[in-house]
Amino acid sequence: MFWKWLEDNFKYRRKCAIVFGRRRRNSVLEVSGSQKITQQQYRALLACIDYLEQHIGVYGLFVTGGSVTHVKRIFDKLKAGCPLLLDYLRSAHAPRECAMAFHQFLSLYQVQVLPQRCIDVVLGDVAGVPKRLIALDVLNLLHEEYDDTRLHFAKRYLQLMRRYTLYGYLRPTEVHAVITPYLVVPKIFRGPDLRTNMQSKSMTLLELFLLAQLLDDPSALSEQLQQACAAYWQSN
Helix, strand or coil: CHHHHHHHHCCCCCCCCCCCHHHHHCCCCCECCCCCCCHHHHHHHHHHHHHHHHCCCCCCCCCCCCCHHHHHHHHHHHHHCCCCHHHHHHHHCCHHHHHHHHHHHHHHCCECCCCHHHHHHHHCCCCCCCHHHHHHHHHHHHHHHCCHHHHHHHHHHHHHHHHHHHCCCCCCCCCHHHHHHHHHCCCCCCCCCCHHHHHHHHHHHHHHHHCHHHHHCHHHHHHHHHHHHHHHHHHC
């Protein structure tokens, strides 16, 4: 099983010529549902990320929603693709509400931050394979599967989660390592949420977040993946 996993996940992979059908390609971001993301909504989502990066240390971010009224107002502006959303967020000073509305929008529209093949790599995890090795492979595959707005949004989202993780809220030895990634990564993984299964996936997500800066340097990413793979082969 281990050798098949290596063969399936660490050989040269070409991007698929047909990606998820023509209907979904009409959406600016990849979605698993029927609703499409417009350019205006995409820019509004990026405005949310810009704002959340500036307020990453706010207590309760992605966990508590704050004012229900503000959450709904921000969500409606996201849905409408409001070009002045960032100005509104700055004037309203509502980081927790922004995080909750952002989460709700991604969930409702079923935005797929990672392409399906990246998700399949994580779901194909086998005992004994280092989480860092899996995370590096996912990031490397992301460059092959996504381009343009999809790749840019995945980078911004994962790097936002990296800032969130490095701020200190997520710790591998705490219960938040099991719970929090599922609050901030909506509907990426399917299947039964058994505690051991959740913990394994959460640790892979944490590695994915921590390594997200490598998305800006594909050469360094490829080099680290090759080194991690070679080291694991030698140790086994």
